[in-house]
Amino acid sequence: MATSPAVDVTRLLAGERRTLAKAITLIESTRDDHQQAAQGLLESVLPHTGRSVRIGITGIPGVGKSTFIESFGLHLVKLGKKVAVLAVDPSSPISGGSILGDKTRMELLSREPHAFIRPSPSAGTLGGVAHKTRETMLLCEAAGYDVVIVETVGVGQSEYEVASMVDFFLVLMLPNAGDELQGIKKGILELADALVINKADGESSNLAERTRGHYQSAVNLLHYTTFWTPRVMTCSALKHERIDAVWGMISDYRAEAERNGFLAEKRAQQNTDWMKKLLHEMLELRLSQNPQIRKLMPELERQVTAGSMTPYAAARQVVSLL
Ligand SMILES: Nc1nc2c(ncn2[C@@H]2O[C@H](COP(=O)(O)OP(=O)(O)OP(=O)(O)O)[C@@H](O)[C@H]2O)c(=O)[nH]1
Numbered sequence: 001m002a003t004s005p006a007v008d009v010t011r012l013l014a015g016e017r018r019t020l021a022k023a024i025t026l027i028e029s030t031r032d033d034h035q036q037a038a039q040g041l042l043e044s045v046l047p048h049t050g051r052s053v054r055i056g057i058t059g060i061p062g063v064g065k066s067t068f069i070e071s072f073g074l075h076l077v078k079l080g081k082k083v084a085v086l087a088v089d090p091s092s093p094i095s096g097g098s099i100l101g102d103k104t105r106m107e108l109l110s111r112e113p114h115a116f117i118r119p120s121p122s123a124g125t126l127g128g129v130a131h132k133t134r135e136t137m138l139l140c141e142a143a144g145y146d147v148v149i150v151e152t153v154g155v156g157q158s159e160y161e162v163a164s165m166v167d168f169f170l171v172l173m174l175p176n177a178g179d180e181l182q183g184i185k186k187g188i189l190e191l192a193d194a195l196v197i198n199k200a201d202g203e204s205s206n207l208a209e210r211t212r213g214h215y216q217s218a219v220n221l222l223h224y225t226t227f228w229t230p231r232v233m234t235c236s237a238l239k240h241e242r243i244d245a246v247w248g249m250i251s252d253y254r255a256e257a258e259r260n261g262f263l264a265e266k267r268a269q270q271n272t273d274w275m276k277k278l279l280h281e282m283l284e285l286r287l288s289q290n291p292q293i294r295k296l297m298p299e300l301e302r303q304v305t306a307g308s309m310t311p312y313a314a315a316r317q318v319v320s321l322l
């Protein structure tokens with residue numbers, strides 16, 4: 001028997017961790033009745049969402065994401081904040097392996113009563129991993145978390161998806177002497193609100209500083225249309241150095257974006273984009289579930305392939321059946 005999907009909203013709003021975990025499990029469930037219950041739950045908590053600072057963090061494997069989040073999270077907890085850490089890992093197998101699956105590198109943070117760490121939902125769930133994470137973020141906000149960190153390894157579209165759900169997108173980098181942008185995906189620079197060069201300690205300190213210079217020049221070449229120009233800085237997650245400066249930068253951004261209306265505008269745009277994405281997904285689902293369409297599709301594909309029907313006419317015929 002599946003467990004009852006009932007989630008006590010009062011307990012969730014009171015910040016009870018077990019209730020939050022249960023609510024997230026409900027969100028992640030693919031069962032139809034669970035999905036309906038989850039949507040009902042989201043609607044009832046919606047007025048209590050939106051108050052957190054939403055931060056996205058990405059970087060290549062080994063750059064120090066886990067170490068950084070542990071150090072950063074502990075810093076925030078010390079400042080009296082409640083911190084939630086979520087992950088978007090589209091590559092994780094359904095069997096459960098996922099980033100943050102092994103919490104050992106965030107051992108101290110995971111033991112903090114004011115920190116909540118949740119691994120990535122399984123890949124292959126309907127609507128995608130990022131979609132679940134977005135809803136999970138809302139639940140965390142309702143449960144009173146002041147900062148929500150969303151981590152991704154940057155497989156496929158995941159950086160874009162994470163950037164489109166957060167207020168501030170941070171890209172962690174390695175100190176690197178090369179003057180070309182190491183392993184950085186095209187377009188990531190445009191997404192980043194900050195580039196933070198990690199491992200700026202010991203022998204790498206000087207290299208990190210030179211790397212900072214390189215990235216600063218790269219950023220200076222881009223044209224930005226908002227109030228914010230991406231910052232480039234260094235830190236050491238391992239030595240807990242300049243972690244406070246990273247938080248200082250993000251809180252400055254947040255305060256200014258709130259004051260000048262940029263934050264409200266950005267979130268409104270993100271919501272509209274999300275709605276459109278959901279609409280596409282729902283339409284696709286309707287298409288794939290329609291028995292008439294399913295029956296007709298192979299024949300239409302055959303005709304389009306053979307050139308006896310135009311793609312336009314075939315698509316129209318499908319849509320007319322909806
Ligand atoms: N010297 C130094 N080493 C660091 C720093 N941050 C992380 N490391 C080390 O770099 C290695 C990788 O760190 P992780 O935090 O696991 O990196 P990650 O980005 O989470 O890696 P994946 O989970 O594989 O994507 C570990 O051995 C860390 O101890 C740092 O600031 N300085």
Ligand SMILES: [Mg+2]
Nearest residue numbers: 065066099100
């Ligand atoms: Mg990691």
